[in-house]
Amino acid sequence: MRTPRLAALPLLVATLLAGCTTVGPDYHVPAQALVQAPAANGPLTGDGADGARAAAGVSADAPPDDWWRLYDDARLDQLVRQALTANTDLRAAAANLRRAIAIYHEVEAENLPQGALWGSAQRTQLSGESLLKTEKIPALSIGDAGFSVSYLIDFFGKLARADEAALAGAEAGAAALDAARVGVVAETVRAYVQGCAATHEHEVATQQARLAEHQAELVRKLVAAGRGQPADAMRAQAQADTLRAALPRFEAEREGAGFRLAALLGQPPGSLAPEAFACEEEPRLSRPLPVGDGAALLKRRPDVRQAERELAAATARIGVATADLYPSIRIGASAGLTGMLSDFGTGPTAHWGIGPGITWNLPTNGVRPRIHGMEAGADAALARFDGVVLKALLETRTALSRYGREQERNAALRAARDQAAGAAAQQRRLYQAGRTPYLSSLDAERSLASAEMDLAASDSQLAFNQIGLFVALGGGWQQAPAVREVPATARD
Template sequence: MKRLVRATLGAMLPLALAACMTVGPDHKVPADAVVKSSAANGPFKGTDSPAVSIGEVPNDWWRLYDDPKIDGLVRQALVTNTDLRVAAANLKRAIAIYHEVEAENLPVSRLRAGVQRGQIAGEPLLHEEKVPVFNFGDIGFEVSYLIDFFGKLARADEAALAGAEASQAALDQARVGVVAETVRAYMQGCTATHELHVAQHQLDLQQRGVTLAQKLVDAGRGQPTDVLRAQAQADALRAVLPKYRAEQEGAAYRLAVMLGTPPTALDMSSVACEHVPTLRQALPVGDGAALLKRRPDVRQAERELASETAKIGVATADLYPQIRIGASAGFTGILDHLGQAPTAHWGWGPAISWTIPTSGTRARIHNMEAGAEGALAQFDGVVLRALRETQSALSAYTHELDRNQALREARDKSDEAARQNRLLYQAGRSPYLQSLDADRTLAGNDAALAASDAQLAMNQINLFVALGGGWQDAPAVASRPVGGEH
């Protein structure tokens, strides 16, 4: 039997040493992946608009509005937002898992100690009489090290590290969203205030129209129906005001939650905004190549692909034997004699274990291969979505700019027409209905322009979100460990 064991060990150990390798495929983005195509890395359509440029997207894009209040709100949200706390906790977990896997490369140590009272059988010791009852003791130390001949531990390290890097990218992506939603909530408060001012201005003008119509009736120069029409128009304009006030309050509540506070805890005056912030320069968009390097979700998908690829090697290594070298030493015997030479024992040497590969092992390999194929498809999909979101946001922004300009011209002309019609009505040279129609047209164009201004602000933010900036150089997320520090 001893000869058989020696022969087996002698045959397998040289083979294992000669076969020292890292099994499984190495991660490499395929040449035909979408991210490597020339179309994905080229310029965007629509960059010929004077409102955009191909310049580099700044890390802190919100500062292009040159509004200190926006900068302060973003900085606060990046520290206290609850979504970021979740993403930061997930990153800590992924790093801990990586360190746990990495620790498998270290020797495994075990200290044992035990005391037992009992009786051993005399027959194995060639005693025909009964052996007395003794107190037995056992104390020892064992250490072993798994020799990673086939790269199972190396591949596991690769998978865990790529997983941690994917979690870091997920945190960066969460930062992009938090920055955008913080600025969006503030902007929505600003645009609601702007629309409220426009509606209030139109209501004030109409109230003056009601007063004028009443004076003309009192002077015998007008009709009572003119007063009713003027009052009806004023009531219609007044009915719009609650809508904008509700939008103001809703924006403040959303902003409070982005800052990690209860909705009603934020002082409304602290987010008061009289004018919608505007960009101080053309909006920089860069090109496709810069976009794909900057967007965290693209980086996350690539790291997830790397992790899934490494897992193929982990599963493949199970086809091969495990070789562990170890040593042990200790004392075993009667408790009173423990520590004396007759109770001492020690040993060292290699140990080979091999679970004969079955269809289950190969099925796990195929499972990991399918996972890597899915991760590659997901990676391609994320790249395509990033390009689509950016191109769509750019198109919406530039076309809304054209619409905004046309609405502004229409508003200016209807304002002049309403002014002239009011003068004609006051002079008795035109009926009130004509002046009322002109006022209605002005009110509609004013409201449409204010709505376009709001949409333009939202489109700017949508484009910045698609461009993927805002995560670089972010401050550390506030940490609140459960149960205190350890």
């Protein structure tokens, strides 16, 4: 009678496997998700429907992954490479990704047969009454040893959904690492540009202060020759002192840029040699800034990819919770020895077993509320996904507008500087010839100094706006290996 029953066991298992299904919703990006809207996937350049003008100096080409190389600055490229290797935030993000990958592989292992070994030996005193005896049972030496192996038949797809959720979570961790890289690169370039801008503005202020000092010396000579008033010399010296007073601020900004760069490179502030980040003016692009289109932007932005993967994980968890409504079927086998140590290993102490087992919890244990909670979590993840998409589009459009308007402002300031320089030179000649009072020449010099400083500040702001636009565009890190390709022991 035993043989037919054992022969029927594979047939039973095959029948169960043939009927396997996966409960819960299959994930796909919802049709109502904002990322699917045509307006979110349109061009980023050109005049918009709202009448906003396109930013000058941009193109529809896709931005490269290593966008900072568009500046053709070897020193900047070296700083970014060091930051990507040593930055503490990136080290933490990489460790978090390794943890997420380990969790994914841990969940994957649940799909494999599970085995266990055990063994024990003890001197024990059994209770006589537990054996329905009134006399005392003598002390015994008892041994127990064996092994078991079992396999959970994923009849309703609980393990598959758990694996799907863990994979999506690990991919969200990979996107979070990409976002951290974008941030570190941006902060490194900003710190470098801050140092360059401070040096540039310091040079402009120094030049203006030097000219003002020269002008003050000339006025003093004219006053000494009887061709001017003492108040003119005082005004000229006040102008020179005012311009010289701006120099410490730019020096502090340049030093602060060095401190920030050192920290971004994982080094103590002040340890970075000045020549490592020395530059005389802000780096400039040699061609129009590439921005791509909305569809590419949403695929490239790591925060959008992270939010989408979190939505996928939340959707898969609905299936994990739903599977608890159905039986859990496990097939297994065990064998071992249990009995007196003196008889251990003989036939009377041997035991074994093989067959399927089923566990089914009644749905009164909170499974349905848990499913509803997971569904609400998926709805929240979709709302966050839409919010991240809106943020990406808002940041990009705003950065484009700021960049374009600053270019217009910079051009106007450059024209104003040129006019102020011509007016100052003319008033200077007229004053030296005694044809105009010194106040007219002083006003012209002040206008020129102000125009020079405004133009230098605009050059700096234009460089910062370029960086802000590159950050809004997402930087691009699509060449990282897929999570499935990273082994569980990966350390990088």
